[in-house]
Amino acid sequence: MRVHEAVESPSDEAPVESARRQRTRERLVDAAYEVFAEFGVHAASVEQISERAGFTRGAFYSNFDSKEELFFALESRENQLRLDRLEAGLQAVSPSLLDAAGRYTEGSLEALIRAFLELQPDDRRWCLVQSEFRMLAMRDADVAARYLQHQESAGRQLAAWLDQAAGLAHVRFTIPTPDIANIVVALYESAIQTAVLMDPDGDEGSPRELAMRTLPAIVRALTESVTE
Template sequence: MNTNRATGAPEGGVRETARRAKTRERLLDAAFRQFCEHGINGTSIEAITDDAGFTRGAFYSNFGSKEELFFALAERENRLRLESVRERFDDMVAMLGRTGRKPDPELIEEVLADILAAQPENRPWCLLNSEFRLLAMRDPQVAPLFLESSHAFQRELASMVHAALDSAGLRILIDPLHLTRLLVDQFESAMQDAILSGVEDTERAARDTVMRTLPPLVHSLTEIRSTDQR
């Protein structure tokens, strides 16, 4: 039997795992397109598999339901957003700590603008996540899974926010998770308003809205750590 030299696993198993991962990604990509165009309830499993070029069997070998697929899609989208923030982490810390004192709202605005500019397109994901949130609110079986997915993203983002502020010598006056939820809720609300208003550039409209509120909010909820706290 041929084996993979790096892992010692059978080469056929490695190829099968890679093929399965590729199939899964194509199904997720197809679901994203179909959900954006027709909505979650308006999209059938057949529409997803036809778009991806697979059969229903390929779908059910990877996902148990459309809801399970959506949670996999949410995990992927959240991971992309967290990775974009993580890539900017060192720059974020450097920007916040460059004055040696509590950063003013203008500097915080600069940091937030840098982070938001690196994010993947938010409009389609806002549409899908808002729709799925409503579905979860109506379905008690989906609700706890939706909450855990949302809270897992917020917890990881909160950890990154806390680490960045701490590295810059700053302390958050409230629980970092509560601050993060405020930031996320503000941005989601701004994106929803931008979509509802029908503006052409929803990303820019949402950023303009949050920049009027988030920098002074973050400024008011942070302070320089005292020497005995360092």
């Protein structure tokens, strides 16, 4: 494996350097995801991650302060990927939410929730890595504080999406949307964890079906129709 020595100082951010630095960081993030998934977040070392990416430890530390900081870069990317897919998916699904006269239909929420679940990519691997990292954070107050900040930011973005989706389906939530976002995330994570426990290498259908057993009933119970 080729080893690159890629030390760029943050103060020297010419566009070419900046692009090269960005590629280095991307490769380290890709490698970290693989190593975390393969060996566990707890067991993964900076050495393993650097080697997998084809860089030296020096290159790692010129880009990230620690394994934890690298995880947060990975988490930002994965959260953004999911939010982008949700955003795009909402545009695609919105015509089916209302009937021909533009009215809310009984099936709107189910369609929306199914679309939400179908827009989640590769979640078993991500769930495993994220859950393992949360366990580390639960044992380290500094990491925990940053983890909560990231979770709150992702929660706000999901809540904004949920409000937008509810508006399209002509409904509103009867409890604050951030609480709805927390409920959706907790139940979906629980469904994926159960799916992984049932079949670690199974297809992607099962967590979705598990989540569909409870999410529609909950969301329906916590929304009311908006009549105009």
